[in-house]
Amino acid sequence: MSRIESISELNALRSSILSGRRDEDVLITLCGGPGCQATNCQEVVSEVKREMRNNGLGENVRLRVTGCHGFCEQGPIMVIDPANIFYGHVNPSDVGEILKRTVIRGELIDRLLYTDPTTNGKVATEAEIPFYRAQTPTLLSQNRQVDPLSIDDYLAIGGYAGFAKVLAEMDPEKVIKEIAASGLRGRGGGGFPTAKKWAACKAAHGEEKYVICNADEGDPGAFMDRGVLEGNPHSVIEGMLIGAYAIGSEQGYIYVRNEYPIAVDHARVAIQQARDHGLLGTDILGSGMDFDIEIARGGGAFVCGESTALMASIEGRVGEPRPKDVHTVEHGLWNKPTTLNNVETWANIPSIIKKGAAWFAGMGTDSSKGTKILALTGRVRNTGLVEVAFGTTIRTVVEEIGGGSRDGKKIKAVQTGGPSGGCLPASMFDLPVDFDILWEKGSMIGSGGLVVMDEKTCMVDVAKYFLNFLQDESCGKCVPCRIGVDRMLEIIADITEGRGRPDQIPLLQELGETVAHTALCGLGKTAPNPALSTLRYFPEEYEAHINEASCPAGVCTALIEYSIDAAMCDGCGACLVSCPQEAIRGEKDQLHTIDRGACNKCGICPTVCTRNAIIVQ
Ligand SMILES: Cc1cc2nc3c(=O)[nH]c(=O)nc-3n(C[C@H](O)[C@H](O)[C@H](O)COP(=O)(O)O)c2cc1C
Ligand code: SF4
Numbered sequence: 001m002s003r004i005e006s007i008s009e010l011n012a013l014r015s016s017i018l019s020g021r022r023d024e025d026v027l028i029t030l031c032g033g034p035g036c037q038a039t040n041c042q043e044v045v046s047e048v049k050r051e052m053r054n055n056g057l058g059e060n061v062r063l064r065v066t067g068c069h070g071f072c073e074q075g076p077i078m079v080i081d082p083a084n085i086f087y088g089h090v091n092p093s094d095v096g097e098i099l100k101r102t103v104i105r106g107e108l109i110d111r112l113l114y115t116d117p118t119t120n121g122k123v124a125t126e127a128e129i130p131f132y133r134a135q136t137p138t139l140l141s142q143n144r145q146v147d148p149l150s151i152d153d154y155l156a157i158g159g160y161a162g163f164a165k166v167l168a169e170m171d172p173e174k175v176i177k178e179i180a181a182s183g184l185r186g187r188g189g190g191g192f193p194t195a196k197k198w199a200a201c202k203a204a205h206g207e208e209k210y211v212i213c214n215a216d217e218g219d220p221g222a223f224m225d226r227g228v229l230e231g232n233p234h235s236v237i238e239g240m241l242i243g244a245y246a247i248g249s250e251q252g253y254i255y256v257r258n259e260y261p262i263a264v265d266h267a268r269v270a271i272q273q274a275r276d277h278g279l280l281g282t283d284i285l286g287s288g289m290d291f292d293i294e295i296a297r298g299g300g301a302f303v304c305g306e307s308t309a310l311m312a313s314i315e316g317r318v319g320e321p322r323p324k325d326v327h328t329v330e331h332g333l334w335n336k337p338t339t340l341n342n343v344e345t346w347a348n349i350p351s352i353i354k355k356g357a358a359w360f361a362g363m364g365t366d367s368s369k370g371t372k373i374l375a376l377t378g379r380v381r382n383t384g385l386v387e388v389a390f391g392t393t394i395r396t397v398v399e400e401i402g403g404g405s406r407d408g409k410k411i412k413a414v415q416t417g418g419p420s421g422g423c424l425p426a427s428m429f430d431l432p433v434d435f436d437i438l439w440e441k442g443s444m445i446g447s448g449g450l451v452v453m454d455e456k457t458c459m460v461d462v463a464k465y466f467l468n469f470l471q472d473e474s475c476g477k478c479v480p481c482r483i484g485v486d487r488m489l490e491i492i493a494d495i496t497e498g499r500g501r502p503d504q505i506p507l508l509q510e511l512g513e514t515v516a517h518t519a520l521c522g523l524g525k526t527a528p529n530p531a532l533s534t535l536r537y538f539p540e541e542y543e544a545h546i547n548e549a550s551c552p553a554g555v556c557t558a559l560i561e562y563s564i565d566a567a568m569c570d571g572c573g574a575c576l577v578s579c580p581q582e583a584i585r586g587e588k589d590q591l592h593t594i595d596r597g598a599c600n601k602c603g604i605c606p607t608v609c610t611r612n613a614i615i616v617q
């Protein structure tokens, strides 16, 4: 590809890509995202290519391999357009039949269609699947439309038109005003107004300025940023170009964790393509603007997602936070003015510029505009990446998109905002997804994790799990976090292991509040959230552990015993053969019993007993 020298050459290239793309009869889109890779989509891709060759379909059928579509648990996913037919759990052995029956003859293959668990009916098209219906996919819909390794695909959907627009029509102040009018707030956790950050960095003294994309994503279970960077890396690059233009920066970095090799690879390919096209480098599109991007790889420490630790890590220093009384927009990377934004924040920028601030501000609530990608996990039927307009209620996410309880158990809470988010009870599910409202209620949007919990989840154990994670990940630099989180964890361990005392509850509360007020960085400031929110909304669970030495959800092993209900057991023997401790005795068709001395409470037998005869209490 020869370098594009001007906006008119960019437009001409876009037109030639579009006109070179005949309207094929059929487009097969296969998800190649991380969830689908885990279920062997690569083999499905190879099989589709082979069958297309064997059937001579190259002329009329196009195959596109994309990033994540969101509904990862249905992977490998295939969508066949223009009919929008959705097939899930596609095996390589299904491919021949799909091409012969669906692609050539237009027939549906019933067994590959999605089954709506609430009606048990088959759903033919992607658009009709309840998981997608209540979403507002603006970023994730682009994932569906582009092969992440193809800059032509990105150009075909209007890619780099936002950047061309700022070069042609907007001065840096106008760009910042437009972002301000859109109401965009950072998607990395804090919800800081993006335009305010850009304006402060633009105003900061110094010729050399940096922009950084934060793709560290250290939260367990989160993969929103991975989904965007892997699936549509050019949207992030275009966002960074627009930011660099507004701020006056010539160098950008994408800080991405090493455990995301595909994201690293896709970002690297996209950067090279942008350079080859003259969209990065010197005198971009003949405008006189110089800007380039480098990839910096993170080692996987959660704290390195924090802005000052991240910058230290790029500089090759130990990734520890520093006090933020000196702002990074003035003294950031290499002590120069720096703008750090999250992957999703950057990816939103091109559409805001292209479609206008009013389009973006038209979605959401008074204080939270646009959409948010959530990683929906836990005890719901449908899990995956979900993009909703701010203002959508938690109930819609859990019940409509998530499809409600996975196995009929009562859903009792959601944990939002990643490890340092908070837990909200089911009675609060009518709350909207909104930065400020969730924060007021003791939780937060954070970077977008949303874990659904049912009656078999112990909320004290949940607090222990997250505190454990944060204690492990604390860099140890400041006392409140290093010592305070340790002490909180000790108290919670006492409670879950049967040593809890009533006076420990106010102590835990006080410790949590102190750590939140005095820790140096966001990790420590928010680390008490899981404990404080569960104390606030589930006090009865703490009381049961302390006063009755019982765990109502049957999770805390020190407080529970396993036994077999004589009235329910039919002696099938399933538990006996599955018990790794050989702690279950009984003859075939006779009542079985559990030897409590041998039982280590591993929890396997209740999962195999079809008669619900195993009692955990
Ligand atoms: C412990 C810790 C970890 C963080 N991890 C991330 C992360 O993985 N990705 C991210 O974008 N922001 C993360 N943040 C927030 C960043 O410090 C920063 O606020 C954010 O990247 C700014 O981008 P935004 O304004 O677009 O949200 C983390 C903050 C803390 C305290
Ligand atoms: S709050 Fe924790 S992670 Fe942050 S600086 Fe202090 S010890 Fe380190």
Ligand code: SF4
Residues within 6 Å of the ligand: 564, 568, 569, 570, 571, 572, 573, 574, 575, 576, 592, 608, 609, 610, 611, 612, 613, 614
């Ligand atoms: S699996 Fe259930 S029904 Fe079968 S022997 Fe064990 S307790 Fe009894």
Ligand code: FES
Residues within 6 Å of the ligand: 031, 032, 033, 034, 035, 036, 037, 067, 068, 069, 070, 071, 072, 073, 075, 077, 384
């Ligand atoms: S990875 Fe395929 S749908 Fe998410």
